[in-house]
Amino acid sequence: MAETTIPKVQHPSTRETAPSYVLRGLGLFELHAGEILASYQGGGRYVVPSGTEANGLYEVRVGTRPERNRCECRGFASHGHCSHVVAAQRAASRSDLCDGCGERVWRRDLVEVGDDSLAFFEGDELCRPCARDHGEL
Template structure:
């Protein structure tokens, strides 16, 4: 690996474990596919990093200890790259209060004033366009 092009971590003495780096790699490659796979209830389908067309059902819980993945690595280690990738997708997205679709946070905006939505509701771009929200 060419380390000269990679930003140095804040704590070089504690490098990220391999499964975290693999998970971040899966996120880089498949972020939109993972978001689109959202099943509700915290469940995502995360592509396998090793098997073509492999998918793992991964659940991101309300607390980290509630995370689950159906892969063998999770069964033996209680962590895996799929949970890392889905966890990052979950952290960077939220459900639109208009259409209920899981959407990147950068594409959601908060309602300031509206007759149909509550102040603070999150709306995706198309719901906002179709609404009276300010």
């Protein structure tokens, strides 16, 4: 009888679906994308809301390499990964810094500077308010 009670988590045999922490992280991103982006503190640091605790917030650091990722939650401490890092990584990969004001904005909201700009280099990317200020829109 005892053999039948082995916890499922010890057998991640199927790779067809993403691990649950990844799915939870993507869910967090969907729910809080704007908040996570606005929380950007420089140096790859974001604040990601907890998916389970109301008002819970975790400081996450997204490194240039996966082994540099950090989160202050208990899950990360014991497993080396968590949903908060997944959510922050998604926000990081979908956003970039404006070359005008330095704010972090969604890539889809960045405007590439043309070759006739006096204030910026061709190929610089500006957020919409900056682009408007400099006549790029």
